[in-house]
Amino acid sequence: DKGNHRHFMEKEIYEQPEVISHALSHYIDFHNHSTKAIDAAIDFKSLRGLAISACGTAYLAGLVGKYWFERYARLPVEIDVASEFRYREMPLSKDQAALFISQSGETADTLASLRYCHDEGLKIGAIVNVKESTIAREADAVFPILAGPEIGVASTKAFTCQLAVLASLAIAAGKARGTISADEEKQLVKSLAEMPRIMSQVLNAIQPQMEALARDLSKFKDVLYLGRGTSYPLAMEGALKLKEISYIHAEGYAAGELKHGPIALIDENMPVIVIAPHDRFFDKTVSNMQEVAARGGRIIFITDEKGAAASKLETMATIVLPNVAEIIAPMLFSLPIQLLAYHTAVFMGTDVDQPRNLAKSVTVE
Numbered sequence: 485d486k487g488n489h490r491h492f493m494e495k496e497i498y499e500q501p502e503v504i505s506h507a508l509s510h511y512i513d514f515h516n517h518s519t520k521a522i523d524a525a526i527d528f529k530s531l532r533g534l535a536i537s538a539c540g541t542a543y544l545a546g547l548v549g550k551y552w553f554e555r556y557a558r559l560p561v562e563i564d565v566a567s568e569f570r571y572r573e574m575p576l577s578k579d580q581a582a583l584f585i586s587q588s589g590e591t592a593d594t595l596a597s598l599r600y601c602h603d604e605g606l607k608i609g610a611i612v613n614v615k616e617s618t619i620a621r622e623a624d625a626v627f628p629i630l631a632g633p634e635i636g637v638a639s640t641k642a643f644t645c646q647l648a649v650l651a652s653l654a655i656a657a658g659k660a661r662g663t664i665s666a667d668e669e670k671q672l673v674k675s676l677a678e679m680p681r682i683m684s685q686v687l688n689a690i691q692p693q694m695e696a697l698a699r700d701l702s703k704f705k706d707v708l709y710l711g712r713g714t715s716y717p718l719a720m721e722g723a724l725k726l727k728e729i730s731y732i733h734a735e736g737y738a739a740g741e742l743k744h745g746p747i748a749l750i751d752e753n754m755p756v757i758v759i760a761p762h763d764r765f766f767d768k769t770v771s772n773m774q775e776v777a778a779r780g781g782r783i784i785f786i787t788d789e790k791g792a793a794a795s796k797l798e799t800m801a802t803i804v805l806p807n808v809a810e811i812i813a814p815m816l817f818s819l820p821i822q823l824l825a826y827h828t829a830v831f832m833g834t835d836v837d838q839p840r841n842l843a844k845s846v847t848v849e
């Protein structure tokens with residue numbers, strides 16, 4: 485049932501504040517502002533490293549998770565798409581644990597990577613939406629994302645719920661390993677707890693602007709997304725979402741890689757969507773944006789209030805989100821990229837919930 489939404493994808497985008505709140509309540513104690521104990525099957529305290537594997541959007545969630553586990557838990561993370569991971573013959577050791585992220589819990593390559601790690605003697609954690617799935621059944625520890633059924637083929641609420649779970653786990657791992665203080669834990673958890681409310685506000689606030697912008701974006705054939713830090717995986721997710729439902733060619737790049745190749749493509753025919761909250765990397769990303777502007781590129785700037793005030797560049801559009809703690813920015817900045825892809829596809833008249841050539845669950849290799 486789509487309720488009063490035109491598509492399941494739209495419904496699922498708007499469900500995010502509610503489902504994320506539900507997911508978070510499984511991992512954090514809202515009252516004491518602390519993380520709850522992690523399933524003892526994986527002992528984060530004694531781990532030397534983490535191997536993460538997944539496909540598509542779930543892989544991009546894992547890539548954001550890598551930044552968090554490394555920063556907050558000082559845990560080295562090896563991550564790859566499952567179709568490469570399983571064949572890479574990477575050296576693995578029993579003092580690493582392996583995490584598999586999958587909405588459906590049935591993705592063939594992800595399952596094969598899981599079995600490979602299991603045979604190598606690693607403890608297996610599964611971050612899944614479908615709790616009865618094969619990947620969940622074969623894991624030592626299951627971390628449900630509690631997003632509820634996701635019908636739209638393009639993943640939206642599963643992605644942000646995966647992020648919420650990864651953030652909670654990284655904080656809990658940091659606590660277990662003594663790499664964040666009790667005070668830092670409290671601040672991070674407080675920020676996560678505030679997120680559902682801020683997400684609702686943002687969804688309502690930006691909707692008209694995203695719809696109008698989608699109309700302009702639908703005229704282009706190529707789009708480049710740029711981001712730095714955790715906004716880099718988000719840039720790739722933005723590009724994936726746009727291409728899969730609107731069929732517009734899109735690429736996501738690390739902002740710093742612009743001058744190593746993609747800058748050759750910049751002209752007025754390829755809008756550049758820059759995802760840049762006012763974080764530690766903001767000034768660096770703005771200098772990349774200047775390089776785009778200097779070559780006649782059109783910029784769609786997705787930033788926060790501080791970022792909007794700090795940049796004087798002329799843009800095709802500037803989307804301004806509230807200033808928030810760094811840990812919740814990836815979830816919040818997912819909203820404009822989802823809405824932009826959604827409205828562009830609707831405007832172009834594609835089959836949003838069932839894009840051509842795609843399946844919701846990829847059980848073939």
Ligand code: F6R
Pocket residue numbers: 539540541542543585586587588589590591594637638639640724725728844845846
């Ligand atoms: C993109 C999308 C896919 C899936 C990928 C993995 O919107 O939905 O890229 O993320 O096929 O699927 P799961 O998470 O079921 O393993």
